Amino acid sequence: MQSKTMVEIASQRTLAKTFQGCLTKNILNEISRVSSINKSALRYGVTPKKAAYKMKNCIFCDILSGSQPCSLVYQDHVCTAFMDIQPVNPGHLLIIPNKHASNLNELEENTGGHIFQVAQRLAAALRKSPVLCEGINLFLADGAVAGQEVFHVHLHVLPRFRSDGFGFKFGPEYFNLPKRSELDDIARVIRESI
Ligand SMILES: [Zn+2]
Numbered sequence: 001m002q003s004k005t006m007v008e009i010a011s012q013r014t015l016a017k018t019f020q021g022c023l024t025k026n027i028l029n030e031i032s033r034v035s036s037i038n039k040s041a042l043r044y045g046v047t048p049k050k051a052a053y054k055m056k057n058c059i060f061c062d063i064l065s066g067s068q069p070c071s072l073v074y075q076d077h078v079c080t081a082f083m084d085i086q087p088v089n090p091g092h093l094l095i096i097p098n099k100h101a102s103n104l105n106e107l108e109e110n111t112g113g114h115i116f117q118v119a120q121r122l123a124a125a126l127r128k129s130p131v132l133c134e135g136i137n138l139f140l141a142d143g144a145v146a147g148q149e150v151f152h153v154h155l156h157v158l159p160r161f162r163s164d165g166f167g168f169k170f171g172p173e174y175f176n177l178p179k180r181s182e183l184d185d186i187a188r189v190i191r192e193s194i
Helices: 006-018 020-034 059-065 109-128 180-191
Strands: 072-075 079-083 093-097 135-139 155-160
Touching: 059 079, 072 109, 079 109, 093 109, 109 135, 109 155
Parallel strands: none
Antiparallel strands: 072 079, 079 093, 093 155, 135 155
């Protein structure tokens, strides 16, 4: 049995379009509630004094230090999650490490693993919440050519629904499948680089 009827989904779409601001407020409340996040524990240890890894001219470090606003969803001693100010869909979240890392190469593996765990938890919260969420994309852009715009690592948690207009564009070679020998050669050079 489907958890959301088509009528409910259509109704949520109308709500999302008409009352996006109001809905976002309710969404935040719901996400906080269903994920059992204790609001008194928010802003855990990340104060301007303690933000020892603050990078100049980094908007995300400014958010962590409190000098720039954010709509906070979750925070622990490793990472912080807040609403993207230009959401692809309502409920679009970003998760960032509390310690500045410009790219994946600078990010400690344990921190990356923790960020992924939090992403799973927030994805579950999105699915439980009233946010229109028929699917989820986790997306991380590493490097300008990959679409990274803020050079403080961030993992996007994107609620998706049918016909939301978002998608990935494939390159012209996508439908020309490589031979097994080519895949094996590439696998070998990557293996040798681990
Ligand atoms: Zn930063």
